[in-house]
Amino acid sequence: MPFENARARTMEDLLNLINGELRPAVKGHWMDVHRPATGEVLARLPKSTADDVELACVAAEAALPAWKAMGREGRSQVLLELARLIEADLEGFAQLESMDNGKPLSLARKVDIPRAVANFRFFATAIIHFSSEAHLMDDVAVNWTDRQPIGVVGCISPWNLPLYLFTWKIAPALAVGNCVVAKPSEITPCTAFRLSQLCAQAGMPPGVLNIVHGSGAEVGAAIVAHPRISAISFTGGTRTGAEIARVAAPMFKKLSLELGGKNPVLVFADCDLDEALDTTLRSSFTNQGQICLCGSRVLVQRAIYDQFRDRLVERVKRLRVGDPSDPSSDLGAVVSHDHMEKVLSYVKLAQEEGGRVLCGGERVRLDGALSKGWYIAPTVIEGLPEQCRTDQEEIFGPVISIAPFDEEADALTKANNTPYGLAAVIWTRDVQRAHRVARSLQAGIVWVNCWMVRDLRTPFGGVKQSGVGREGGVEALRFFTEAKNVCIKL
Numbered sequence: 096m097p098f099e100n101a102r103a104r105t106m107e108d109l110l111n112l113i114n115g116e117l118r119p120a121v122k123g124h125w126m127d128v129h130r131p132a133t134g135e136v137l138a139r140l141p142k143s144t145a146d147d148v149e150l151a152c153v154a155a156e157a158a159l160p161a162w163k164a165m166g167r168e169g170r171s172q173v174l175l176e177l178a179r180l181i182e183a184d185l186e187g188f189a190q191l192e193s194m195d196n197g198k199p200l201s202l203a204r205k206v207d208i209p210r211a212v213a214n215f216r217f218f219a220t221a222i223i224h225f226s227s228e229a230h231l232m233d234d235v236a237v238n239w240t241d242r243q244p245i246g247v248v249g250c251i252s253p254w255n256l257p258l259y260l261f262t263w264k265i266a267p268a269l270a271v272g273n274c275v276v277a278k279p280s281e282i283t284p285c286t287a288f289r290l291s292q293l294c295a296q297a298g299m300p301p302g303v304l305n306i307v308h309g310s311g312a313e314v315g316a317a318i319v320a321h322p323r324i325s326a327i328s329f330t331g332g333t334r335t336g337a338e339i340a341r342v343a344a345p346m347f348k349k350l351s352l353e354l355g356g357k358n359p360v361l362v363f364a365d366c367d368l369d370e371a372l373d374t375t376l377r378s379s380f381t382n383q384g385q386i387c388l389c390g391s392r393v394l395v396q397r398a399i400y401d402q403f404r405d406r407l408v409e410r411v412k413r414l415r416v417g418d419p420s421d422p423s424s425d426l427g428a429v430v431s432h433d434h435m436e437k438v439l440s441y442v443k444l445a446q447e448e449g450g451r452v453l454c455g456g457e458r459v460r461l462d463g464a465l466s467k468g469w470y471i472a473p474t475v476i477e478g479l480p481e482q483c484r485t486d487q488e489e490i491f492g493p494v495i496s497i498a499p500f501d502e503e504a505d506a507l508t509k510a511n512n513t514p515y516g517l518a519a520v521i522w523t524r525d526v527q528r529a530h531r532v533a534r535s536l537q538a539g540i541v542w543v544n545c546w547m548v549r550d551l552r553t554p555f556g557g558v559k560q561s562g563v564g565r566e567g568g569v570e571a572l573r574f575f576t577e578a579k580n581v582c583i584k585l
């Protein structure tokens with residue numbers, strides 16, 4: 096199996112999964128995948144085109160009757176087996192994810208791969224319990240809601256949580272009986288490839304899941320524009336989401352768009368300070384700050400501002416940026432050279448806008464083989480003016496801003512003052528305040544006295560430019576099905 100000895104080898108060829116077959120792109124072109132820890136080339140992936148998407152679509156359409164005929168129990172068994180196979184190879188998947196993305200291996204082991212397993216288990220069992228509604232009109236008629244699979248659906252996922260978000264989409268899509276044409280990010284395609292090698296063994300019929308590798312501009316765009324792909328589930332940048340909506344909306348495709356965030360963390364003076372500090376450190380810098388749920392604007396009530404800021408900065412300075420495979424590294428590498436440049440350009444912008452860098456702010460050069468890796472020191476910026484670009488645009492790296500607020504109303508105004516509305520965190524011991532503020536925040540997800548505590552049954556998604564639609568639990572099962580009301584006269 097490719098990547099079996101991943102530590103020792105640097106060059107592998109990934110393949111598309113189309114109609115149950117692992118194959119290169121039709122045109123035979125390739126593109127490089129890099130290893131962020133060292134900057135070297137890790138693998139090649141097929142540089143697919145619309146031709147490959149077409150083949151995947153034909154295969155997916157042909158597989159629909161057989162997949163539907165397996166029934167929910169049969170599909171559930173296949174997805175459970177896939178979960179088991181990933182779990183049995185957890186270490187292999189985790190090492191590959193860390194190598195491909197630059198994230199600490201410890202994080203991939205603890206979060207990314209277990210969550211991919213959980214995604215399959217969750218939706219494999221959710222489908223067994225998924226029931227349709229009935230509406231009785233007294234003695235007149237009974238309505239029942241038939242929920243059928245859409246047909247062929249497209250799933251497009253990003254690089255920050257590669258297998259985690261890829262499976263978060265394909266698991267519900269498959270569970271309800273759709274066949275899928277999926278595209279992982281071209282920046283981090285390796286674990287999706289490893290998954291594609293397990294599908295046949297799990298008992299998945301050919302064509303049910305097709306994975307087409309390549310660039311967003313070619314493969315992603317071809318999936319979105321394909322006339323026989325009737326729904327698109329996308330996670331990625333807001334600009335890409337807007338482009339997808341521009342193409343897909345006039346074709347009347349169902350769309351679920353999970354986009355960026357600029358999430359506020361509101362720290363009230365009555366909070367448990369130690370816990371707020373511990374968790375804010377995590378909510379700011381986990382995965383090098385490359386999680387759409389990371390809090391990037393920390394707003395602290397003035398009475399405790401100086402104390403909180405000083406203690407936070409002191410803790411941030413102690414974070415270790417290092418080799419992702421070293422268990423003592425708190426932060427690994429950011430995902431690409433371009434992304435590193437983008438993140439650092441925001442630090443420069445922040446300074447031009449009047450911000451003071453309290454710690455970090457620069458590229459970290461490690462020794463030896465890691466000297467060409469893409470590392471950034473965790474950065475805290477203070478003193479930014481309101482409405483500045485640094486506080487309005489998604490940086491998506493280990494960079495946060497910190498600012499004081501006075502009263503609750505001031506906190507809310509500042510928190511809501513961005514085009515985004517994905518997540519927010521509130522730190523307070525006052526339960527009434529927690530309710531009040533949570534209800535007034537413009538966000539799809541609010542955590543009180545915690546962060547990233549996830550129950551897969553809950554709706555997940557954002558408002559404003561953070562997206563359209565909700566994923567998770569029953570929301571995902573509904574998104575990936577078409578409802579038909581059947582009204583029968585009594």
Ligand code: TXE
Pocket residue numbers: 251252253254255278279280281309310311312314315316319330331332333335336338339353354355356386387489490491
């Ligand atoms: O994401 P893209 P990028 C944010 C973050 C980051 C910025 C850009 O701020 O700096 O977005 O990152 C595919 N049609 N997030 O450029 O391009 C692409 O191949 C169809 C937030 O890497 O949005 C990949 O599979 N698909 C975020 C996926 O879309 C297209 C996670 C996401 O890539 C396409 C990642 C097109 N025209 C970035 N163009 C989050 N919210 O979690 C690209 N793609």
